[in-house]
Amino acid sequence: MSLNRYMHPRNPYKDKPPDFNDLATRFADFRAHCTLGNNGKVFVNFQEDGAVRSLAKALLKKDFDLEVDLPHGCLVPRVPQRLNYILFVEDLLRLNQIKKDIVGIDIGQCFFPAHQLFTNSLRHYMHLSNNHAITALFSTGASCVYALLGARWAGWRFVATEADEAAAQAANNNVVRNGLSQLVRVVHVSEHSPSLIKAGFQDALLFDMARQFPELQFSFCMCNPPFFESCETDKRFSIDETSGALLNECAVDSEEAERAPPRSATLARRGELEVEGGEVAFIGRLIDDSVLLQTQVSIYTTMLGKKSSITTLSRRLSRIDGVRFTVSTLSQGRTQRWVLAWTFLPHIQLEDVSYSSLIYEVGQYHGNFDFCESLPLSENRFDVSIQAYFPCYVRPSVLRFRVIQSRENSGASFEYIDGYKPGLYQLLQYLKNQMR
Numbered sequence: 001m002s003l004n005r006y007m008h009p010r011n012p013y014k015d016k017p018p019d020f021n022d023l024a025t026r027f028a029d030f031r032a033h034c035t036l037g038n039n040g041k042v043f044v045n046f047q048e049d050g051a052v053r054s055l056a057k058a059l060l061k062k063d064f065d066l067e068v069d070l071p072h073g074c075l076v077p078r079v080p081q082r083l084n085y086i087l088f089v090e091d092l093l094r095l096n097q098i099k100k101d102i103v104g105i106d107i108g109q110c111f112f113p114a115h116q117l118f119t120n121s122l123r124h125y126m127h128l129s130n131n132h133a134i135t136a137l138f139s140t141g142a143s144c145v146y147a148l149l150g151a152r153w154a155g156w157r158f159v160a161t162e163a164d165e166a167a168a169q170a171a172n173n174n175v176v177r178n179g180l181s182q183l184v185r186v187v188h189v190s191e192h193s194p195s196l197i198k199a200g201f202q203d204a205l206l207f208d209m210a211r212q213f214p215e216l217q218f219s220f221c222m223c224n225p226p227f228f229e230s231c232e233t234d235k236r237f238s239i240d241e242t243s244g245a246l247l248n249e250c251a252v253d254s255e256e257a258e259r260a261p262p263r264s265a266t267l268a269r270r271g272e273l274e275v276e277g278g279e280v281a282f283i284g285r286l287i288d289d290s291v292l293l294q295t296q297v298s299i300y301t302t303m304l305g306k307k308s309s310i311t312t313l314s315r316r317l318s319r320i321d322g323v324r325f326t327v328s329t330l331s332q333g334r335t336q337r338w339v340l341a342w343t344f345l346p347h348i349q350l351e352d353v354s355y356s357s358l359i360y361e362v363g364q365y366h367g368n369f370d371f372c373e374s375l376p377l378s379e380n381r382f383d384v385s386i387q388a389y390f391p392c393y394v395r396p397s398v399l400r401f402r403v404i405q406s407r408e409n410s411g412a413s414f415e416y417i418d419g420y421k422p423g424l425y426q427l428l429q430y431l432k433n434q435m436r
Helices: 020-026 049-064 079-095 109-128 145-154 165-177 194-199 230-236 278-296 308-318 421-435
Strands: 034-036 042-044 103-107 134-138 157-162 184-188 218-223 237-239 246-248 297-304 323-332 335-343 354-356 381-383 399-405 412-419
Touching: 020 042, 020 049, 049 079, 049 145, 079 145, 079 218, 079 297, 079 323, 079 335, 145 157, 145 165, 145 184, 165 184, 218 278, 278 297, 278 308, 278 335, 297 308, 308 323, 308 335
Parallel strands: 103 134, 103 218, 134 157, 157 184, 218 297
Antiparallel strands: 034 042, 237 246, 297 335, 323 335, 323 354, 399 412
16 A cells, blocks of 8 residues: 555655656666556566666656666665655754754764764865755765755755765765755765774764864754664575675565565665664664763754664653654655654754653552653653553553643643543553552
């Protein structure tokens, strides 16, 4: 079932999905992967990497006037999905009326050794910014698609770094080819720089870079981390003999698969797919850095590839005093991704905000649970489930309620709004157990 009807309202693909017949007429490379069905419609086999690659190139050219080379063996960006994330960030900036001196950070897996060269590049671009948006892109990939789309769509400036020399050269060629050198600068960095490793930058995500600019207020950070651990990658992907890259298995044993088999081919470098500990560990490091930086970055955001990561990361954020966070869904085609956004600034608005105020502290080993969470105080809490309040699994549900604190600050009451009403009863019973 297509999820396009849930796509971002400003995404041009929401109401007008790609017309394969039109694209086949315009682009010979895409036409080579098309066949004509008995019903007269154009059919594309997206289990072939070449078809996925040629579609991305055709969409970027037709809809954004971007001529992009996508080298074989590198990850192909899904254009509607990438644009959805950019539109989400743009919404946050608009919601908070952030229009000038926008400085963003985009964190990729190869971020850590990029730090030193990036800081020099950012200083150069800050001098040239003239109140235009600047986004720093780390591990931009051969396509450089976030920078190209952001520059073309929103006029943002980008500093993009890439550890792989061939990918960095391809990214820079894409920038030059599209006449965007004044907005986008690609910097190649050494993936194994001895001096940077000795300095400790191999473990840095955001903190070591941002602390170089204590006077600078970053507007946002973006993060699109590798989703998998190495063991997951080995199960889902095999080595492509032609490129040496990893190619996904489109047919997976349904009893062992955590999700439905993919319908399109994914060919990518290992570093684009996996990271030690998976996305939860990677984003956990970003959260740790945000605790140190707090308000130096106005809005922290990251994409999630697994829905199961939402609960773990939301619970982690809910333990941090003064954090407000929200989860948004990015829908496109037959795929969903999620964006987690949080802030330490009280004036920053987030849609469907989740509040984390440490009002009640509950101890350990109470009731039937191994450990307990703090009780968040919220004016209007909306979550995809009430799992964030519980240290054990609770059947997923949708519940919306209001927490009203007494004037004497002696307690709080819960006002039901709508949704799964038994969930509110579960929460009340859980809290009563903690207070006995």
